[in-house]
Amino acid sequence: MNVFESILLALDAVRSQKLRSGLTLLSIGIGVFGIISATSIMGAFQLAVNGQLADLGENSLLIQRTPSINFGTNWAKMRRRKNITYQQAKEFRDRVSTTSLIAISNTAPGYIIKAGQESSNPDVSLIGIDDLYTVVNAVSISSGRSITEAEVNTSRPVAIIGQDIVTALFPNIDPIGQLITIKSQKFVVIGVLQPKGGVLGQSQDNRVLIPITVFNKYYTWEWDASVDIAVKALNKQMLPVTLDESTGIMRSLRSVKPWQENNFEIDTNDALTGQFSGFTTALLVVAWISGLGALVAAGIGIMNMMLVSVKERTREIGVRKALGARKRWIVRQFLIESIALCQLGGLTGMIGGIAISWGITMLLRSFNMPTITYVFPTGTVVFSVVICTLIGIGFGLYPAWRAANLDPIEALRYE
């Protein structure tokens, strides 16, 4: 039997019963939609987080006023937290004894960098750093040099620029020694960052590093004056020790009473990954269970549709049997039809799911998660096709079996 002909028959069945088939296809669509959108949105988050964590490194701690990624946190409480001031961070750095690799930094997004007539994209991340930043965060300089302790202490107007900025401003000349302007302040380029490439389109090269002292002077406001502290333990074994020491020092610096909880975030790579994947896993489980539930409901709908289709085409089945169609050919014809119906619904859900999750990713990106990137859920798409096929077979088998076992004489007589 011709597969193509069976697919046409399936489309015919959809056309002749628009409402009923519409609703059935919709429920398959919703199931697939739920699974696809949840999986790909979570995938995008996961990638965004992993991108940040990769910067941190596995022996490192990150101390921040508020968590860099959070879901369901108490925002009111977060807002009441006092800034980690540069002064406080320096004191912290001086007191830590288990490691000397401590870098203080602060980031502000959305700057335009200019040089002469040329200007960069308006989305450059400006990062205020100290002399240890490149070491602690494993940032490589491809030409020129990093910022020195003296330059930080004396607030020198020097800058290290990313490859994207080089391409935009200095396509044909050596950028080292050139002047750039960031919001009316002039800086001398002293280094160029090693091109890192993007994590799926999100460029890591679109940043400019300047001394944190300069950053604090011109590019912070009170609401984002809180700095980040990256602490690199000597090795993996020392990480818990450094974590304990850092927590203690921060609590004392920020006057946290023994019965109070931390008023800052201190996270290791593992802790961040753990927190995050716990959350995403829970969400995924919910999405999958409801998605699969919708798919089972849809399967029952498909079965009903197929039973009606078998009944409506009783005579046709009789004719086919009289002309020599074997049972398994009739079964195959109806199975192909039911699989085609499921795939049609699945396709609708897939397109919807991909569109919605892409939209949400782009929305988050334009608001507060610049590092998020859309992840095309290839695995889930494949899974959806497979599950739609299985549903088509599982719920189409009984109607198909009924059709194949019709008595040809009765079927031919059917009006």
Added chain:
Amino acid sequence: MSKAIIDIEHLVKRYEMGDEEVYALRDVSLTIGDNEYVAIMGPSGSGKSTLMNILGCLDTPTSGKYLFNGANVAEMDDDDLASIRNREIGFVFQTFNLLPRATSLKNVELPLVYAGVSAEERTRRASEALARVQLADRMSHKPNELSGGQRQRVAIARAIVTAPCIILADEPTGNLDTKTGQDIMSLFSDLWKAGNTVILVTHEEDVAQHARRIIRLRDGKIESDTQNHHA
């Protein structure tokens, strides 16, 4: 007499209706040879439909022997029966039973699809069969674009496309006007003259008169079996 295609001995078909046992056929014996033109007649309830269903391998007898080309049909499974229907029997129904969404050509190709014939060969043979029933110019028409007589001729083309041993027609003119009915009957005569074996099932005397042999059934038994010299 030529070689027997159908050889039936002591055929019985019994139905159970609730507690009652109903005999549709009681001890029917009959032989039909190659290139015969037979009409099976009888009033409703005579068992002629049951006999036709058994002859057409759509049904199996309760007891008795049915040899089709020497093979015992009573012992066959569903797939064997499907295969005999496909290759050896061409059905023509009162209500045509064409697939409404398929063109004439596709309808005629259908038995060849089940016979596993390649697409190219199918189209060639189906076109030939349609040409034999004078419908070469209606190949891409769907049933609802054809007259009743044309539909029945498509059905006849579908019946002969596999070059079957017998053509089994069940009241083939029942849904047609007299003139069209006569056209269809002369088409059957032509097929018979060309060497086909034709079995008609009808309750209409003038339709039966086209056949060369008339078998009359009554109450599940053969009442008479005569050669028809009028035709």
